[in-house]
Amino acid sequence: MPIIFFFLLFFSVHSQEDTPIARFRRYLQFNTAHPNPNYADPISFLVSQANSIGLQSQTLELTPSKPVLLLTWPASDPSLHSVLFNSHLDSVPAEPSKWSHPPFAATLTPDGKIYARGAQDDKCIAMQYLEAIRNLKARGFIPLRTVHISYVPDEEIGGFDGSAKFVTSREFEDLNVGFVLDEGQASTGDEFRVFYADRSPWGLKIKASGAPGHGSRMYDNGAMENLMKSVEVITKFRESQFDVIKAGEAMNSEVVSVNPVYLKAGIPSPSGFVMNVQPSEAEAGFDLRLPPTVDPDLIKRRIAEEWGPARRNMTYEIIEKGPIRDYMGRPLMTVTNNSNPWWPVFKQAIEAVGGKLSRPEILASTTDARFMRERGIPTLGFSPMTNTPILLHDHNEFLKDTVYLRGIEVYESIISSLSSFKGKSH
Ligand SMILES: [Zn+2]
Numbered sequence: 001m002p003i004i005f006f007f008l009l010f011f012s013v014h015s016q017e018d019t020p021i022a023r024f025r026r027y028l029q030f031n032t033a034h035p036n037p038n039y040a041d042p043i044s045f046l047v048s049q050a051n052s053i054g055l056q057s058q059t060l061e062l063t064p065s066k067p068v069l070l071l072t073w074p075a076s077d078p079s080l081h082s083v084l085f086n087s088h089l090d091s092v093p094a095e096p097s098k099w100s101h102p103p104f105a106a107t108l109t110p111d112g113k114i115y116a117r118g119a120q121d122d123k124c125i126a127m128q129y130l131e132a133i134r135n136l137k138a139r140g141f142i143p144l145r146t147v148h149i150s151y152v153p154d155e156e157i158g159g160f161d162g163s164a165k166f167v168t169s170r171e172f173e174d175l176n177v178g179f180v181l182d183e184g185q186a187s188t189g190d191e192f193r194v195f196y197a198d199r200s201p202w203g204l205k206i207k208a209s210g211a212p213g214h215g216s217r218m219y220d221n222g223a224m225e226n227l228m229k230s231v232e233v234i235t236k237f238r239e240s241q242f243d244v245i246k247a248g249e250a251m252n253s254e255v256v257s258v259n260p261v262y263l264k265a266g267i268p269s270p271s272g273f274v275m276n277v278q279p280s281e282a283e284a285g286f287d288l289r290l291p292p293t294v295d296p297d298l299i300k301r302r303i304a305e306e307w308g309p310a311r312r313n314m315t316y317e318i319i320e321k322g323p324i325r326d327y328m329g330r331p332l333m334t335v336t337n338n339s340n341p342w343w344p345v346f347k348q349a350i351e352a353v354g355g356k357l358s359r360p361e362i363l364a365s366t367t368d369a370r371f372m373r374e375r376g377i378p379t380l381g382f383s384p385m386t387n388t389p390i391l392l393h394d395h396n397e398f399l400k401d402t403v404y405l406r407g408i409e410v411y412e413s414i415i416s417s418l419s420s421f422k423g424k425s426h
Contacts, residue, residue, distance in 0.1 A: 020127075020131050020404075020405060020408060021108070021114070021401050021404070021405070023049065023127060023131070024106075024114065024123075024124070024127045024404060025106035025108065025114060025116075026045065026106075027042060027045060027046075027123055027126065027127050028104070028106035028114065028116035028117075028118055028119060028123055029104055029105065029106050029116075030042040030045065030104075031104045032089050032090045032091050032118065033090070033091050033092065033093045033094060033103075033104075033117060034090060034091075034092060034093055034156055034157060035093070037089065037090045037091075037153065039065070039066065039067055039089055039090075039153055040067075042089055042151075043059060043067055043069050043089070043151065046069055046071070046126075046130075046151060047059075047069070049130050050071045050130070053130065053133060053134045053137055054137065055071045055072060055073055055130075055133065055149075056071065056072040056073075056074065057069065057070065057071050057072075058070050058072075058171075060166070060169065060171055062161075062165040062166060062169055063153075063161040063162075063165060066153040066154060066161045066162065067153065068150060068151065068152050068153065068162065068166050069089075069150070069151040070148060070149070070150050070151075070171070070175075071130075071148065071149040071150075071151075072146060072147070072148050072149075073133060073143055073146065073147040073148075073419075074143075074146055075143050075144055075145045075146040075147075075419070076142055076143065076144055077144050077145070078146055080144065080145045080146075080178075080425070081145065081176055081177065081178025081179070081425045082145055082146035082147065082148055082175055082176055082177050082178060083145055083146075083147055083148070083177070083178065083179050083180075083181075083415075083418045083419055084148045084149075084150060084175065084177045084179070084180045084181070084372075085125075085129045085147070085148070085149045085150070085180075085181050085411075085415070086149075086150045086152065086163070086180060086181070086182045086183075086368060086369075086372070087122050087123070087125045087126040087129070087149075087150075087151060087152075087182075087183060088122060088151070088152050088153070088154075088155030088156065088159075088162065088163075088183070088368060089126075089151050089152065089153050090153055090154055090155060090156050090157075091117050091118040091121065091123070091156060092117070092121075092156050092393050093117075094117040094395070094397075095395065098395040098396075099115070099395055099396055100115070100396055101115040101396075103115070103116060103117040103397075104116065104117065106119075108401065112400050112401040112402060113398040113399070113400055113401075114398055114399055114400070114401060114404070115396060115397070115398045116397065116398070117397055118397070119391075119397050119398050119399040120185075120186055120383070120385060120388070120390075120391055120392050120397055120398075120399055121183070121392035121393065121397070122183040122383060124383065124385070124399055124404055124407060125183055125383050125384075125407075125411075126151060128384070128404070128407045128408050128411050129149050129411060129415070130149070131408040131411075132408050132409075132411035132412040132414075132415050133147070133149075133415065135408065135412050136412055136415060136416055141416055143415075143416075143419035143420065144419060144420050144421075144422065145178075145418070145419045145420075145421065146175075146176075146419075147415060147418075147419050148175055148177070150166065152166055152368060155367065155368050158321060158322065159322075159368045159371060160322075162368065163368035163371045163372070164322075164371050166371075167371045167372055167374070167375050168375075177372075177377055178342070178377070178378075178425040179342040179377065179378050179379075179418060179425065180369070180372045180377055180378070180379040180380075181346075181379070181380055181381075181382055181414070181418075182367055182368055182369040182372065182379055182380070182381050182382075183367055183368075183369075183381055183382075183383050184363075184380075184381040184382040184383040185363070185381075185383060185385075185390060185392065186383065186385040186386075186388040186389065186390045186391070186392070187358065187385060187386050187387070187388065188387065188388065188389060188390065189358070189386065189387065190356065190386055190387065191355075191356045191357060191358035191386065192350060192355055192356065192357050192358065192382070192384055192386060192410075193357075193358055193361060193382075193383075194336070194346075194357050194358070194360050194361070194380055194381065194382050195360070195361050195362065195363040195367075195369070195380065195381030195382070196333055196334045196335070196336045196360045196361070196362070196380060196381075197291070197292045197331070197332055197333040197334065197362045197363065197373070198292075198332070198362070198363045198365070198366045198367055198369060198370045198381075199253055199257075199289040199290055199291050199292075199362060199363065199364060199365070199366065200289070200290045200292070200296075200320070200321075200322060200323070200324040200332070200366070200370070201287065201288070201289055201321040201322065201365075201366055202287075202288040202289075202290065202318055202319060202320055202321065203285065203286075203287065203288075203318070203319035203321065204258075204285065204286040204287075204288055204303065204307070204316065204317070204318055204319075205283060205284075205285050205286075205316060205317045205319075206227070206230055206283065206284050206285075206286075206303075206307060206308040206314060206315075206316045207227075207281065207282070207283045207308075207314065207315050207316070207317075208223040208224070208226040208227040208230070208281070208282045208283070208312065208313060208314045209223050209280060209281050209282075209313050209314075209315075210222045210223040210224075210225070210226060210280060210313050211280065212277060212278055212279060212280040213277075213278045214276060214277065214278070215275060215276035215277055215278060216276070217278070221312070221313060222278050223265070223278075223279055223280055223281050223282040223313070224265060224278060224279060224282050226282075226312040226313055226314055227265070227282040227283070227284060227314075229312060230284070230306075230307050230308060230309075230312070230314065231260070231284060233306050233307060234258060234260075234286065234307055237256075237258060237302070238257075238258050238259070241255040241256050241257065241258070242255075251361065251362070252364050253289075253291060253361060253362040253363060253364035254291055254293070254362055255291065256288065256289065256290055256291065256294055256299065257287070257288065257289040257364075258286050258287070258288045259286060259287050260284060260285070260286055261285045261286060261287050262283075262284065262285040263282075263283075263284050263285075264282070264283040264284070264285075265279055265281070265282035265283065266279055267279055289364065289365075290324065291362050292324075292331035292332050292333045292362070293331065293333075293362075296324050296325075300318065303316055303318065304316070321366075322366065322370055322371075323370055323371065323373075323374040325374075326373060326374050326375070326376050327374065327375065327376055328376060330376075332370050332373040332374060333373070334373060334378045334379050334380055335378065336360040336380075340378055341421075341423050341424060341425055342378055342418065342421070342425065343378075345417050345418055345421045345423075346380065346414065346417070346418065348417065349413045349414045349416075349417035349418065350410060350413065350414065352413050352417070353409055353410055353412075353413045355384075355386075355410055363381055367381055369381050383407075384403075384406065384407035384410040384411065385399065385403055385407065386403065386406075387403070388400065388403055
C-alpha cells in the first residue's frame with residue numbers, strides 16, 4: 001500500500017512539473033481524434049509555448065473551424081529560403097476499451113512508456129520541434145534562415161482542408177520555403193528511417209451490367225460473370241506484385257497494391273437474397289496505392305482495357321485521392337543524394353549526434369508531404385524514433401521517454417544545421 005501511494009504521489013507531482021516530458025504529456029492530453037477533433041485548445045497551448053520561447057505565431061483560418069497554426073523564428077538573413085517543420089494536430093480515433101491506459105490520459109508508466117493516441121503519430125514531433133528551439137535559443141543560437149513550424153488540421157482524413165489549402169495559400173507563398181520536414185515512422189532497429197515519397201491512393205469502382213436471367217440458365221455476358229472475370233484478372237495482378245515482396249525483391253511500399261474492399265451484387269429478399277435470379281448489375285471496389293516510380297497512365301490503361309473493359313459491359317470510376325505529379329508533371333519524389341543540396345546537410349546533422357539513417361524509403365501510406373512535393377519543394381518524412389514498435393493507428397500507442405528526449409537532441413542538430421546552411425538551396 002505505501003509503495004502504491006508513493007508511485008501515485010511521484011507521478012502526480014511529476015505531471016505538474018514544467019519539464020519536456022510534462023509538456024509532451026499535456027499536449028497528448030488534448031483529444032484531437034476524429035470525427036470531432038478539438039483544435040482550439042491544443043492551438044492555445046502551442047501558442048503559449050511559442051510565446052514562452054519567443055516565437056512569432058499566427059493562426060490561419062483557411063477553412064472555418066479548421067485552423068492552421070504557424071510559428072516563426074526569424075532569420076538573420078530573411079532573403080534566403082526558409083525551412084519548414086510540419087506536423088498535424090489531429091489523430092485517428094481510439095477504442096478506450098482495447099487500451100491498457102486511457103488513450104488521452106498520456107499515462108507515464110514506471111518503465112518510461114507514455115501511452116497516448118498520437119504519441120507516435122505525430123504529436124511527438126510537434127513538441128520536439130519546440131523543445132529543440134527552446135534549447136537552441138538557450139544556447140544563444142541565431143538562425144541564418146528563417147525556421148517555420150506548421151500545425152495543420154485534418155491530415156488523417158486526407159488533408160484537403162488542411163495542408164492542401166495551406167500550401168496553396170498566399171501566406172504559404174510568403175514563407176519562401178526551400179525545404180520541408182514532415183512526419184515519418186518509428187524504426188524497430190537502431191537506425192532512423194527517412195521517407196522521400198508517399199504512395200498515391202486511388203479508389204477504384206468497377207461495375208458490370210448484363211441481362212438478368214433465371215438462376216438455372218447458362219448464358220454469356222451476365223453481370224456477375226463479367227465482374228468475376230475482372231476480379232480474376234485483378235487478383236492475378238495483385239499476386240504478381242505481392243510475389244515481388246515475398247521474394248524480398250521490393251518493399252511493401254515499392255509496388256502497386258490493389259486490395260478488394262467491397263463486393264455488391266444480388267437482389268435482396270426478406271430471407272437474404274433472391275437465389276433463382278442472376279442479377280443485372282454487380283459492382284466491386286478496390287483500394288489501390290501507386291508508388292511514384294509507376295506511370296499512372298499505364299495503370300489507367302490497364303484498368304480501361306483489362307479490369308473494367310467496355311467489351312465486357314463494364315464501366316469504372318477512379319477516385320484519385322490527392323496529387324500524383326508535381327506542378328511540372330514530375331513524380332512526387334524528393335531526391336536523396338547530393339544533387340539535392342539539403343540532403344547532405346540533413347544527413348550530416350543526424351550523424352553529428354551519433355545517429356544513422358537507414359536506406360531512404362517510400363512510405364506505404366500517405367502524409368501531408370505530398371502536398372509540399374506537389375509544389376516542387378523538397379520534403380522528407382522523418383520522426384526520430386528508434387528501437388520502437390510501430391504503433392501508429394494501433395491500440396496502446398506509446399513512446400518511451402528516453403526515445404522522445406533523444407529526438408529533441410536530434411532536432412537540435414537538424415534545425416541548427418538546416419537553418420545555418422549557406423549554400424545554394426535550389
Ligand atoms: Zn501522422
